[in-house]
Amino acid sequence: ERADITYFGAGPALLPTDVLENAAAALVNFNGTGLGLAEHSHRSELASNIVNEAKKDLATYLDVPDDYEILFMQGGGSGEFSATVYNLVAVWVERRKQRILKELGVEDSKQLPENVFKELQKAVDEELKIDYLVTGSWSLKASQEAARLVGAEHVNVAADAREINGGKFGKIPEESTWKLSKNPALVYYCDNETVDGVEFPGFPETLGPKGDDGPIVVADMSSNILSRRVPVKNFSVIFFGAQKNLGSTGVTVVIIKKSLLPPAVKDADPSLLRKLGIPNGPVVLQYSTIAKNNSLYNTLSIFDVYIAGQVLKKALKTFPNKVDGQQAQSEQKAKLIYAALDAHPESYKVVPDKSVRSRMNICFRVTHLESGIDDSEKAFLKGSVEAGLTGLKGHRSVGGIRASNYNSISLEGAEKLAKYIEEFAAKPK
Ligand code: PMP
Numbered sequence: 001e002r003a004d005i006t007y008f009g010a011g012p013a014l015l016p017t018d019v020l021e022n023a024a025a026a027l028v029n030f031n032g033t034g035l036g037l038a039e040h041s042h043r044s045e046l047a048s049n050i051v052n053e054a055k056k057d058l059a060t061y062l063d064v065p066d067d068y069e070i071l072f073m074q075g076g077g078s079g080e081f082s083a084t085v086y087n088l089v090a091v092w093v094e095r096r097k098q099r100i101l102k103e104l105g106v107e108d109s110k111q112l113p114e115n116v117f118k119e120l121q122k123a124v125d126e127e128l129k130i131d132y133l134v135t136g137s138w139s140l141k142a143s144q145e146a147a148r149l150v151g152a153e154h155v156n157v158a159a160d161a162r163e164i165n166g167g168k169f170g171k172i173p174e175e176s177t178w179k180l181s182k183n184p185a186l187v188y189y190c191d192n193e194t195v196d197g198v199e200f201p202g203f204p205e206t207l208g209p210k211g212d213d214g215p216i217v218v219a220d221m222s223s224n225i226l227s228r229r230v231p232v233k234n235f236s237v238i239f240f241g242a243q244k245n246l247g248s249t250g251v252t253v254v255i256i257k258k259s260l261l262p263p264a265v266k267d268a269d270p271s272l273l274r275k276l277g278i279p280n281g282p283v284v285l286q287y288s289t290i291a292k293n294n295s296l297y298n299t300l301s302i303f304d305v306y307i308a309g310q311v312l313k314k315a316l317k318t319f320p321n322k323v324d325g326q327q328a329q330s331e332q333k334a335k336l337i338y339a340a341l342d343a344h345p346e347s348y349k350v351v352p353d354k355s356v357r358s359r360m361n362i363c364f365r366v367t368h369l370e371s372g373i374d375d376s377e378k379a380f381l382k383g384s385v386e387a388g389l390t391g392l393k394g395h396r397s398v399g400g401i402r403a404s405n406y407n408s409i410s411l412e413g414a415e416k417l418a419k420y421i422e423e424f425a426a427k428p429k
Contacts, residue, residue: 006413009391010194010361011223011244014408019310026306037303047302051295054309061312061322062225064232064255071254071287072295072305077138077222077241079285080252081145084186084218084237085130086281087288089150090268091216091260092185093278096123097268110269117275124276128154129181135161135200136169136193137397138220143188149279156181161198169196170352175206186216186236192224194244195395197363197402198352199224209234216260224360225253226315227407228327236260244360245407247308250301254287262288315407326407333405333414334359340418344368344425347376351400362403363394370429377401380424387420 007014023037030037030046040046055070064070073079100119101108112120130150132143134157147155158180159173180187187207192199208214209231216236225240232238237256243249258264267288273280283289289297319325338357341348347368350357366376380401384392394400403417 005388005390006409006416007391008389008403008405008409008417010395010402010404011241011406012249013244013404013406015248015307016311016314016408019307019314022310023303023307027303037306038301040302042296042299042302047300048294048296050302050306050309051300054305054312057309057312057316058253061316062230062232062255063322067258068232069256069258069261069291071256071290072300073252073254073285073290074250074300075285076249076252077220077239078141078145080220080239080254081142082149082281083254083285083287084142084188084239085146085149086279086285088186088216088218088237088260089128089130089278090273090280091265092128093120093124093273093276094265094268096120096127097272112272117272121276124278127183129156129184130154131156131158131181131184131187133159133172133178133187133189133204135159135172136190136196136198137395138193138195138222139188139190142190142220146188156184158187165353169193169198170356172198172200172356175204178206180206180215184215186218188218188220190220190222192221192358192360194223194361194404195398195402196352197350197358197361198356199358199360201356203231203234207234223404223406224358226323226326227330227360229323242304242308244404247311248304250304251308253308254290256287256291260287261291329411330359330405330407333409333411334362336414336418337362337403337405337421340421343422347425348421351398360405362405363398363400365400366424368425368427368429383424384420387416389417389420 002017026037028036030040058070097120100116104116106113106116130146132139134140134143143155143157159178161169161171161173164173165171207217218237219235221238222240223244226245237254239252239254242251270280284298315326341350341364349365349367351363365373366380367373369376369379381392392401392403394402405414
């Protein structure tokens with residue numbers, strides 16, 4: 001029975017049962033139209049209403065300022081590893097071109113004079129950098145994708161957490177040690193590392209805010225969005241896959257500062273990018289195209305947007321003070337679970353450093369049995385399933401246990417897990 005289990009999987013994650021029940025009905029017959037939501041045209045009025053409503057509710061819940069656009073995209077978080085590079089490198093090139101034109105006193109035109117082109121090529125070769133803070137396996141993957149697309153010579157790993165933690169993730173290097181580039185196309189970080197259980201305690205002060213002259217800051221918030229207040233104005237782009245705190249797999253959300261979109265910045269000329277040797281991404285990953293078409297450039301899964309919208313409506317109803325209410329609950333749940341682990345140091349070891357423990361993905365090792373970690377973790381997992389606590393196995397790349405404490409885990413669910421952690425530690429060794 002669904003009601004008998006609490007699922008701690010890392011994503012796709014548990015969704016509220018009432019949302020799923022409404023969605024199930026909408027999948028067969030939406031609002032008495034006789035047609036289900038996966039069948040209605042994405043060009044219909046009801047589709048754009050669903051998109052607009054979800055955008056509005058997301059903006060309300062997170063207090064997204066008016067000078068930001070919200071996009072629903074496809075391709076998942078991994079698609080955004082590429083999209084952020086394609087889009088923001090193109091912005092960098094366009095802005096750099098404008099500066100050169102100004103310096104040389106030349107009018108902009110499609111056919112760039114040779115001297116302008118040469119200057120621009122030189123700037124690309126010598127100055128184009130994309131900065132990454134590598135604090136776990138997802139930011140590492142994003143940096144690798146950037147290197148694959150534009151070449152490793154343009155990727156600057158400004159910090160690598162493994163260097164200060166014996167080759168493993170689990171800490172965030174001090175901001176004073178970050179080696180940021182002078183005018184990078186973007187500075188990228190992952191706010192919550194889902195695999196490694198590492199979360200930034202807050203917005204890194206080094207990165208701003210400095211308005212439009214400050215660094216272009218991009219954050220992957222796939223696994224902690226909607227769980228705490230985000231100072232949106234400090235970011236250029238925030239992206240997240242829906243499948244953890246927002247909804248079902250199939251939509252990816254991008255919150256982007258309008259000053260990075262036309263008309264503020266022109267789309268770079270594709271033939272110029274080609275000539276400069278800069279990859280120009282697929283049009284479905286182009287933020288300006290998606291923005292211009294209100295996220296309906298091509299066929300979007302309206303059903304998935306609907307689910308996300310229903311989750312937002314429920315959150316707005318549950319928490320009158322919006323994300324702050326959810327934040328308090330998330331902290332309370334995480335505290336309960338970590339406290340149970342910390343109370344039994346002989347049986348458990350939390351993986352990341354205390355200062356960067358994720359409230360969302362609680363990663364730990366079980367050392368309870370004298371016969372070793374393997375036996376301990378097997379026994380822990382077996383007992384957890386019997387207690388109705390599922391999805392606790394750690395990511396295959398790191399092993400151990402991972403309890404994903406997303407928004408859909410109720411306080412009672414977290415209490416049950418904490419209780420099980422206590423009970424397991426009391427078992428004979
Ligand atoms: N970023 C983070 C932080 C993630 O947790 C994940 C997936 N678990 C991704 C990116 C990749 O997302 P997707 O599977 O949607 O490509």
